[in-house]
Amino acid sequence: MLVQLASMRDAYAEVLLELGEEDSRVVVVGADTSVSIKTSLFGDRYPDRFFNVGIAEANMMGIAAGLALTGKIPFVTTYAAFVPGKCLDQIRNAIAYPNLNVKIVSSHGGLTVGPDGASHQTIEDVAAMRAVPRMHVIVPADAPSTRSLVAQACRTLGPFYIRLSRPSVPTIYSASKDVEIGKAKILKEGSDVGIVACGIMVNEAMEAAEALSKIGVSAEIVDSHTVKPLDSETIIRVAKKTGALVTAEEQNIIGGLGGAVAEAVTESYPVPVSRIGVRDTFGESGEHKELMAKYGLTSKEITRAAKHLVDSR
Amino acid sequence: MEEQSIPIGMLLQKAAKIRAHILEMVAEAKSGHPGGSLSAVEILVSLFFYKMRHDPKRPDWPDRDRFVLSKGHAAPVLFSTLAEAGYLPTSELKTLRKINSRLQGHPDHRVPGVEFPGGSLGIGLSAAIGMALAGKVDKKDYRVYALLGDGEMDEGETWEAAMAAPKFKLDNLTAIIDRNGIQQDGLTEQIMPMEPVGYKWKAFNWHVLEVDGFDFRQVIDALEKAENMRNRPTVIIAHTVKGKGVSFMEWDPAYHGKAPDKDTVRKLVKTMLEE
Ligand SMILES: Cc1ncc(C[n+]2csc(CCOP(=O)(O)OP(=O)(O)O)c2C)c(N)n1
Ligand SMILES: [Mg+2]
Numbered sequence: 355m356l357v358q359l360a361s362m363r364d365a366y367a368e369v370l371l372e373l374g375e376e377d378s379r380v381v382v383v384g385a386d387t388s389v390s391i392k393t394s395l396f397g398d399r400y401p402d403r404f405f406n407v408g409i410a411e412a413n414m415m416g417i418a419a420g421l422a423l424t425g426k427i428p429f430v431t432t433y434a435a436f437v438p439g440k441c442l443d444q445i446r447n448a449i450a451y452p453n454l455n456v457k458i459v460s461s462h463g464g465l466t467v468g469p470d471g472a473s474h475q476t477i478e479d480v481a482a483m484r485a486v487p488r489m490h491v492i493v494p495a496d497a498p499s500t501r502s503l504v505a506q507a508c509r510t511l512g513p514f515y516i517r518l519s520r521p522s523v524p525t526i527y528s529a530s531k532d533v534e535i536g537k538a539k540i541l542k543e544g545s546d547v548g549i550v551a552c553g554i555m556v557n558e559a560m561e562a563a564e565a566l567s568k569i570g571v572s573a574e575i576v577d578s579h580t581v582k583p584l585d586s587e588t589i590i591r592v593a594k595k596t597g598a599l600v601t602a603e604e605q606n607i608i609g610g611l612g613g614a615v616a617e618a619v620t621e622s623y624p625v626p627v628s629r630i631g632v633r634d635t636f637g638e639s640g641e642h643k644e645l646m647a648k649y650g651l652t653s654k655e656i657t658r659a660a661k662h663l664v665d666s667r
Numbered sequence: 668m669e670e671q672s673i674p675i676g677m678l679l680q681k682a683a684k685i686r687a688h689i690l691e692m693v694a695e696a697k698s699g700h701p702g703g704s705l706s707a708v709e710i711l712v713s714l715f716f717y718k719m720r721h722d723p724k725r726p727d728w729p730d731r732d733r734f735v736l737s738k739g740h741a742a743p744v745l746f747s748t749l750a751e752a753g754y755l756p757t758s759e760l761k762t763l764r765k766i767n768s769r770l771q772g773h774p775d776h777r778v779p780g781v782e783f784p785g786g787s788l789g790i791g792l793s794a795a796i797g798m799a800l801a802g803k804v805d806k807k808d809y810r811v812y813a814l815l816g817d818g819e820m821d822e823g824e825t826w827e828a829a830m831a832a833p834k835f836k837l838d839n840l841t842a843i844i845d846r847n848g849i850q851q852d853g854l855t856e857q858i859m860p861m862e863p864v865g866y867k868w869k870a871f872n873w874h875v876l877e878v879d880g881f882d883f884r885q886v887i888d889a890l891e892k893a894e895n896m897r898n899r900p901t902v903i904i905a906h907t908v909k910g911k912g913v914s915f916m917e918w919d920p921a922y923h924g925k926a927p928d929k930d931t932v933r934k935l936v937k938t939m940l941e942e
Contacts, residue, residue: 386859413823
């Protein structure tokens with residue numbers, strides 16, 4: 355089977371150019387990583403609306419707040435290792451508290467940034483951003499949905515955190531299939547177990563569904579790209595239908611999508627939830643596939659967890 | 668006491684070997700940061716093979732001088748210097764950035780001799796201040812050295828630290844700026860103008876020295892002056908060239924974080940070690 359790979363940051367850089375054309379309020383702020391993340395393309399096209407503040411993430415967030423306070427729509431971008439890490443206070447107090455229209459898009463999230471090692475592998479950003487009131491948290495699964503979700507975020511008032519991963523990933527959404535902020539997407543119907551994933555783990559979940567169907571387990575696959583506000587309605591519906599959930603994300607299992615899903619079902623329809631993610635440990639240098647295998651971020655792990663839930667019913 | 672003469676020949680040899688290691692390890696890893704590693708070679712050689720009191724057999728010796736690589740992406744220069752000094756086998760260098768290796772993309776405590784995990788820029792000088800403060804509290808005479816990138820000076824924390832060290836009269840602390848003029852997106856003076864660098868540190872009450880960062884005599888002389896200074900921390904602004912020693916890398920921002928291929932490196936290393 356031919357799998358089409360595409361890069362999320364390329365999709366992001368492209369859609370930024372379109373948004374810049376469409377709306378002159380769109381401005382981009384970077385922190386000495388703009389060539390690598392390709393937001394420098396926006397700077398080439400719109401030099402007056404592009405600000406590189408150097409290696410100064412806290413300052414970058416504060417500047418974005420000021421831009422938003424005067425009617426601009428700032429897209430703030432650097433590596434996820436440093437946003438929100440270096441500037442959680444600015445995000446909280448200068449952006450979320452006054453409910454500003456700042457779009458934080460971080461790239462190279464999770465372990466799959468690869469050989470740079472643990473200092474650059476952010477696995478706590480989704481949890482941290484979820485815990486900030488008013489913040490929307492989006493983790494797209496592929497390039498086309500990145501495009502669509504970034505464009506929607508631009509048109510939706512309020513602070514957003516959108517987290518992208520570095521490797522090129524298999525394309526899941528054809529351009530025609532819709533993704534909508536706040537609505538979890540059922541990618542495959544199933545009855546025995548629900549697999550709720552986000553980011554690059556959506557593709558792993560799809561592969562797990564295939565493996566499960568071979569052993570007679572029917573899995574429903576949900577892309578919960580919007581981690582906050584979580585589409586609990588859809589999640590509860592899947593919980594009622596399947597009676598067991600697996601979550602999968604490229605994050606610490608604490609506080610991210612797994613946490614959000616567990617919280618949602620515990621409050622209104624408790625079912626067993628098995629969380630796939632980084633098991634509260636720092637990563638290390640390695641190629642992204644090697645790291646996914648070593649730290650259990652694979653379709654195999656999802657399959658094993660799903661089978662275990664079904665077997666222990 | 669008789670002035671010790673500087674063994675320039677040995678230092679030059681170490682520098683050549685370390686440059687070769689840096690190129691070989693990033694080529695083998697197919698990623699990493701050669702530019703800012705090559706610019707800092709003479710600085711690390713001056714410290715580890717002349718100035719610093721340290722013992723590779725006792726990396727946790729409480730009285731050792733400490734070296735903090737705040738610009739942690741220059742891990743290749745630190746690992747190869749530590750290897751040449753005897754902290755780890757040089758044969759291990761080729762495992763840089765590979766899975767299950769101790770040699771991470773950015774240094775951490777798995778490797779003996781590494782004092783602090785740099786990687787997130789801006790955090791090293793603060794940690795060096797903490798080590799220097801502890802030395803004062805414990806009445807120890809060890810010295811603390813921190814190497815910062817010039818782009819790294821963009822970080823606000825650098826200047827928070829710059830304010831704190833003179834307040835505490837940390838004459839046991841020496842900061843060194845690798846002034847290679849380039850950060851990740853391009854030239855420092857275009858991305859975030861930093862001049863006049865010396866005046867900034869002077870205004871923060873540091874003892875400021877400027878040297879040619881490739882001239883062992885100048886670097887070592889400055890390190891001695893820093894040690895003789897009382898009641899004030901010293902910053903040495905070392906003027907360097909990013910990618911030093913490899914003509915096509917010098918002054919090219921692209922080689923901040925790009926590895927040359929193995930064939931090219933084989934030829935480069937051959938000429939380097941012959942010279
Ligand atoms: C807080 C933080 N932001 C961004 C980065 C990504 N990054 C790694 S190296 C680098 C440029 C560093 O330039 P400089 O300090 O001049 O280092 P050198 O030229 O000595 O390599 C950047 C932006 C980082 N490591 N840490
Ligand atoms: Mg530099």
